[in-house]
Amino acid sequence: WMNKPDKWKQKGDDIKVTVPEETDFWRGTLHGFTKDDAPFYWMFADNDFETRLTIKGKFKYLYDQAGLMLRIDAENWVKLGICHYRDQLYVSCCFTRGKSDWSTHRLPITKIDKFHVWAKRKGEVIDCYYSLDNENWIHIRQGYFSDKPRIRVGMMCAAPESAGFKVTFSDFMIKN
Template sequence: MRKIKLDKSIFNDFYWLNEPEKYYFENELVIKTEPQTDFWQRTHYGFRNDNAPALLTDLEADFSFAAKFKFEPQTKYDQCGIMLRLDSENWIKISTEYENEEISRLGAVVTNLGYSDWATEDISSEINSVWYRVSKRGNDFLIENSFDGTNWSQMRITHLHQDFEEIKVGVYACSPKNSSFKAKIVEMNIDENHWEAK
C-alpha cells in the first residue's frame, strides 16, 4: 500500500482540475469550497456543472484507492469525496451530500456518456467522518465506505462505458448552492486491488 503524503510534495504526482482559490496543508489537505461548484451532467435537474476542484493522479491497470474525509457542511448538497474521471461526460464521484440537520445522502454519482445517475442511502447528519474506497477491475468498479477504516460496506458496483487505458483518480469537494465549508482530506492510499475476482 502506498500512503500519499499530504503536503506540497503531493504535486509531484497529483494535479488540480479547477484549482480552488483556498486550500492548505496541515498534516491533512483542507479545501475551502466555493459557492455554486459541482460535478453533474443533465439527468433530472437538467443543468450541467463541471467546475468543482479535484486533486487527481493518473492510474493504469487495476487498483484500490481509499481516502478518509472530515467535513462540517453548511448547506444542502455540500459534499466531498473520491473522484474518478475520464472526461467531463464520463466519471464517478463518491461522497456524503448534506441534506439537512437530520439526514445526509451517502452515495455515488456515475456519469456515462454525458448523463449522471445518483444512488443514495440516508445516514445521520451527525456523521462527519467517512472513509471511501473504490476498486477497479477493467471498466468495472466496486464502491465501498467505512466509518472506521477497517470494516467496509458495499455501496455499489458500476461500470464506465467509455473505453480507456488510464483513468484520473483523486479527491474533490464542492458546494453546489450558495455556500462554503471546509473539507478535510485526512488520508489517501493507493493499493493493490481489494476486489476479489469471481
C-alpha cells in the same frame, strides 16, 4: 488540480480546502443543467487499482459534498462520498457516462467526525464502499465505467447550493 480553489493548503498527508460556492460536477439528468467547476485534486492511476480516502467536513447545506472522483473527461466520471441532503447525511455515488445518475443511502447518524470511502477498479467495473470507522466496509454500488487504462483519481468537493464550507482530506492512497 482541476478547478483549483482559491483557499487550500497541504500539511503532511492532509489537504484542507475551503470549497468554493455554487460549484458541482453534474451532467444533465432531471434538472437539465451541466456543471464541471468543482475542485478536483488528482493523480493518474493505471489499469486495476483501489483507492481510499478519509473525509472530515462541515456539511451543513443542501448538496454540500466531498469524496473520491475517478475521471476520464467531462462526460465520464464517478464520484463517491458524503453529501448533505434533506437535512441528513448520505452516502452519495454518481456514475456519469454522458449523463449523471445518482444513488444515495441515508446514514444512521446526523453528525460524523470522519467518513471513509473506498473504490476498486477491475477492468471496466468500479466497486464502491464506505465506512464510518475505517474497519467495517459496506458495499453500496457496482457499475460499469470504462476500460480506458489510465484515468485520473483523487479528491473532489462541491457546494452546489451554498456559499461553501471547509473540508479536510486525509489518508488518500492509490494501490495497484
